[in-house]
Amino acid sequence: MHLDLSELSQLAPIFRELFKGYHLSRSNPELYAQLSNLQDQYRALFKALGYELVCDSRGFYYFVPEQMGAQVNKTAQRLALFTFILVEHLADQGRDPLAVLDGGSLGRDELPALLDKYRDLFLQAEVTTVEELEEKVMRRLTQLGFASEDNGIYRFLAPMHRFLDVCLSVQQDRDLAATLHSALPLPTPVLVNDDIEDEIISLAEAETDESEEDALARAMAEEREAQEIDA
Numbered sequence: 001m002h003l004d005l006s007e008l009s010q011l012a013p014i015f016r017e018l019f020k021g022y023h024l025s026r027s028n029p030e031l032y033a034q035l036s037n038l039q040d041q042y043r044a045l046f047k048a049l050g051y052e053l054v055c056d057s058r059g060f061y062y063f064v065p066e067q068m069g070a071q072v073n074k075t076a077q078r079l080a081l082f083t084f085i086l087v088e089h090l091a092d093q094g095r096d097p098l099a100v101l102d103g104g105s106l107g108r109d110e111l112p113a114l115l116d117k118y119r120d121l122f123l124q125a126e127v128t129t130v131e132e133l134e135e136k137v138m139r140r141l142t143q144l145g146f147a148s149e150d151n152g153i154y155r156f157l158a159p160m161h162r163f164l165d166v167c168l169s170v171q172q173d174r175d176l177a178a179t180l181h182s183a184l185p186l187p188t189p190v191l192v193n194d195d196i197e198d199e200i201i202s203l204a205e206a207e208t209d210e211s212e213e214d215a216l217a218r219a220m221a222e223e224r225e226a227q228e229i230d231a
Helices: 013-018 029-037 040-051 070-092 097-101 107-119 117-122 130-143 158-181 194-199 212-230
Strands: 052-056 059-064 105-107 146-152 154-155
Touching: 013 029, 013 107, 029 040, 029 097, 029 130, 029 194, 040 107, 052 158, 059 158, 070 097, 070 107, 070 130, 070 154, 105 107, 107 117, 107 212, 130 154, 130 212
Parallel strands: none
Antiparallel strands: 052 059, 105 154, 146 154
């Protein structure tokens, strides 16, 4: 595919956000609009660079890196576990988890009760205080584009569907086990759960020896060289 780099006017900020693990959605209207309009061009350029650009039909984009480090694993598993806890908590309250996690919101004032109720599970994620819950979970959700925060209200964005998919899959397995009267009911997922690790593989910063500036510059240089050869 012949790429006209002049068309990719938002290349630098788009690459920067995706490179650091951010999920671009409609909450970033300018970047999201260009990705949507020039999706094939961006996908081809990023593929040449060694990145897979994923477009989820529910309205968000993200990179799938080739590798991820131990800390990235922990972040992904911690956020997936939090989502599972929140789904259970909302259902217990008679609130629709899908409605809350698909564009709904959660107040900061709800976090203490949530931590107290599921303290044993949060210990698996090395979260023992409300401050740690905000720092290790809520702040990471906002940093990676899964949620936004305004005046103590966390609003969940479209990329939360990645975690919801995992939770719904676990729940379906539980329902199947109950239907079959299994003697080994599936437990709540823990941080060593390989399924969660596989599903949420691209969260946070991918480990790489190349900076985002160097990677972007290399991709653009390679594309220009290819165009000169074609000419």
